[in-house]
Amino acid sequence: MTIAIVGAGLGGLTLARVLHVHGVDAVVYERESSRGARGQGGMLDIHSGQRALREAGLFDGFLAIARGEGQDMRLFEPDGTLLLQEDTPDDAPLDRPEVDRADLRDLLLDSLPEGAVRWGHAFDSADNGVLRFADGSRAAYDLLVGADGAQSRVRALLTDARPAHLGQNVVEVGIPDIDRTHPDLAAMVGRGNHWVLGDGKSLAAQRNGDGRVRIGLSFHNTGEDWFATSGIPFDDPPAARARLVDLLAGWDPRFTALIAACDDVVVPRSITALPVGLTWPSTPGATLLGDAAHLMPPVGEGANMALLDGALLGLALAAHPDDFPTAVAEYEREMFERTSAAARMSADMQELLMSPDAARRLLAFFRPG
Numbered sequence: 028m029t030i031a032i033v034g035a036g037l038g039g040l041t042l043a044r045v046l047h048v049h050g051v052d053a054v055v056y057e058r059e060s061s062r063g064a065r066g067q068g069g070m071l072d073i074h075s076g077q078r079a080l081r082e083a084g085l086f087d088g089f090l091a092i093a094r095g096e097g098q099d100m101r102l103f104e105p106d107g108t109l110l111l112q113e114d115t116p117d118d119a120p121l122d123r124p125e126v127d128r129a130d131l132r133d134l135l136l137d138s139l140p141e142g143a144v145r146w147g148h149a150f151d152s153a154d155n156g157v158l159r160f161a162d163g164s165r166a167a168y169d170l171l172v173g174a175d176g177a178q179s180r181v182r183a184l185l186t187d188a189r190p191a192h193l194g195q196n197v198v199e200v201g202i203p204d205i206d207r208t209h210p211d212l213a214a215m216v217g218r219g220n221h222w223v224l225g226d227g228k229s230l231a232a233q234r235n236g237d238g239r240v241r242i243g244l245s246f247h248n249t250g251e252d253w254f255a256t257s258g259i260p261f262d263d264p265p266a267a268r269a270r271l272v273d274l275l276a277g278w279d280p281r282f283t284a285l286i287a288a289c290d291d292v293v294v295p296r297s298i299t300a301l302p303v304g305l306t307w308p309s310t311p312g313a314t315l316l317g318d319a320a321h322l323m324p325p326v327g328e329g330a331n332m333a334l335l336d337g338a339l340l341g342l343a344l345a346a347h348p349d350d351f352p353t354a355v356a357e358y359e360r361e362m363f364e365r366t367s368a369a370a371r372m373s374a375d376m377q378e379l380l381m382s383p384d385a386a387r388r389l390l391a392f393f394r395p396g
């Protein structure tokens with residue numbers, strides 16, 4: 028019985044690892060040509076997903092890469108008013124540590140046997156137990172697991188649902204080696220998260236393990252065509268930075284100084300999500316996990332759910348090695364309930380963050396009463 032996993036992201040690799048721990052073989056097909064072919068983005072806050080890393084036998088490895096101080100938080104209003112500052116004590120429990128996405132992916136990749144991941148295999152289509160890849164090659168499968176992320180191609184085998192734009196567009200920029208290049212800004216950002224929430228705009232800066240500060244500038248209640256009409260020249264980074272500073276007119280100069288200090292990596296990102304509570308009739312031979320199954324707003328649940336999906340599907344398959352349909356039905360029942368709750372919570376948080384009085388509402392969220 029051949030298990031084919033499409034996508035070597037956090038969810039697909041966790042599934043492969045948990046299967047490996049239980050002596051079940053699987054092959055992971057990944058479209059990227061190698062593990063380093065593409066940057067893996069910034070930090071992830073890992074909480075409920077810690078259980079998955081225990082099931083994968085990788086908890087000690089996780090602790091070695093987890094950054095407790097990454098939980099620090101500073102919340103400002105655009106005029107510079109500091110509303111909240113929380114610094115994590117050295118002996119605080121690692122309830123929600125930050126981990127570099129690339130480190131976590133490497134931990135999972137290094138835990139798999141040689142050849143478990145077939146790089147350079149972009150899934151194209153599947154039917155009658157045969158996978159087809161973009162380069163024309165083929166492979167046989169008994170169970171196909173779509174772990175191919177937000178823009179999943181496998182998803183279409185199970186549901187017509189597609190991610191919808193949430194009225195939020197983000198421009199990602201960053202300051203490399205901030206301690207050396209801009210120590211004053213490094214002190215303002217601190218060791219973890221630095222948020223400025225305004226009316227219709229927000230700035231989320233976060234220190235990464237490699238000394239880079241990644242900054243996401245969000246523009247709320249903006250449409251799918253916003254990048255084309257925003258006047259941000261993405262092919263001219265200095266002019267793009269100048270335009271971003273203009274778009275933050277009236278903000279405290281310390282915050283616009285963050286933008287001016289960024290390097291030439293300027294990336295547009297539209298925020299989309301699948302419908303909350305998406306399900307599909309259980310189908311023998313195929314299922315989904317992670318963002319492919321339940322893409323939600325990026326407020327700290329997606330990676331945790333993907334890790335849990337991978338681990339719990341792995342455990343279900345290991346418990347029913349001769350009966351994949353039963354294992355898949357068991358997995359999907361639990362996954363639909365758990366991830367619907369997480370998606371609802373994420374949608375509520377997204378609504379709060381996009382509201383005109385987001386800063387005060389977030390303060391009340393963290394400091395109720």
Ligand SMILES: Cc1cc2nc3c(=O)[nH]c(=O)nc-3n(C[C@H](O)[C@H](O)[C@H](O)COP(=O)(O)OP(=O)(O)OC[C@H]3O[C@@H](n4cnc5c(N)ncnc54)[C@H](O)[C@@H]3O)c2cc1C
Pocket residue numbers: 033034035036037038039056057058059070071072073148149150151174175176177178179180316317318319325326327328329330331332333
């Ligand atoms: C800015 C940002 C910040 C975030 N922060 C957090 C956070 O703090 N905490 C949290 O829990 N979540 C966070 N998330 C969400 C989290 O990153 C995702 O939910 C998580 O990575 C999903 O994992 P996955 O394995 O489903 O998909 P992915 O990690 O996206 O992996 C999918 C893999 O499939 C591959 N692939 C795609 N198409 C094909 C194909 N056709 N053939 C073969 N391979 C293919 C891709 O190359 C990729 O390797 C954040 C998201 C964003 C955008």
